Amino acid sequence: AQSVAQPEDQVNVAEGNPLTVKCTYSVSGNPYLFWYVQYPNRGLQFLLKYITGDNLVKGSYGFEAEFNKSQTSFHLKKPSALVSDSALYFCAVIRGRSASKIIFGSGTRLSIRP
Amino acid sequence: DTAVSQTPKYLVTQMGNDKSIKCEQNLGHDTMYWYKQDSKKFLKIMFSYNNKELIINETVPNRFSPKSPDKAHLNLHINSLELGDSAVYFCASSYQGAGTEAFFGQGTRLTVV
Numbered sequence: 173a174q175s176v177a178q179p180e181d182q183v184n185v186a187e188g189n190p191l192t193v194k195c196t197y198s199v200s201g202n203p204y205l206f207w208y209v210q211y212p213n214r215g216l217q218f219l220l221k222y223i224t225g226d227n228l229v230k231g232s233y234g235f236e237a238e239f240n241k242s243q244t245s246f247h248l249k250k251p252s253a254l255v256s257d258s259a260l261y262f263c264a265v266i267r268g269r270s271a272s273k274i275i276f277g278s279g280t281r282l283s284i285r286p
Numbered sequence: 287d288t289a290v291s292q293t294p295k296y297l298v299t300q301m302g303n304d305k306s307i308k309c310e311q312n313l314g315h316d317t318m319y320w321y322k323q324d325s326k327k328f329l330k331i332m333f334s335y336n337n338k339e340l341i342i343n344e345t346v347p348n349r350f351s352p353k354s355p356d357k358a359h360l361n362l363h364i365n366s367l368e369l370g371d372s373a374v375y376f377c378a379s380s381y382q383g384a385g386t387e388a389f390f391g392q393g394t395r396l397t398v399v
Contacts (some may be wrong), residue, residue: 214392214393215290215390215392251399266385273342274319274331275331276328277325278328
């Protein structure tokens with residue numbers, strides 16, 4: 173079955189430091205992988221996706237993610253964290269040939285301290 | 287203009303009542319979804335519709351009935367509400383196709399007392 177795992181419930185980083193939010197996936201066939209962010213009392217916002225091509229994908233707000241097929245990972249990264257990056261981050265995978273089912277990981281709460 | 291809008295934003299009701307949540311998208315998408323986010327922030331898909339046709343029903347109790355009058359609307363009706371139905375419900379939409387991202391509404395916080 174298609175699934176994604178986010179091994180960390182919480183990640184704490186000092187402002188200005190690089191951040192990484194981890195995600196591993198389990199899919200049959202080629203994975204379609206996504207990152208979304210949820211700010212308090214808001215819906216999810218799309219950050220970036222990997223479909224095919226370059227393993228390093230860039231997204232909104234300076235975030236990027238690296239697709240690693242051998243490690244079945246799709247970690248979210250940012251070179252320099254901002255306090256405003258504090259939010260809940262979800263990794264997701266598409267299940268099926270259409271977009272009919274998006275499976276989300278359990279979420280990682282990112283906290284950036286000033 | 288709000289891309290995916292849900293109403294109401296908050297809903298407090300008593301056990302046993304029937305309630306509806308409305309969702310509309312103005313993005314021209316052909317696929318719409320309902321997700322449930324529990325108190326631990328875990329997101330689970332409930333339903334998926336494509337061009338008004340039910341595609342996915344993820345073992346949701348029969349008390350939950352989605353209705354899609356057209357491809358821009360996907361409403362969620364819940365009968366005989368239970369305490370365990372308390373959660374945040376998100377509507378979302380996307381184009382059909384595995385590589386497309388979804389756009390989410392701001393959520394409806396349902397509290398059953």
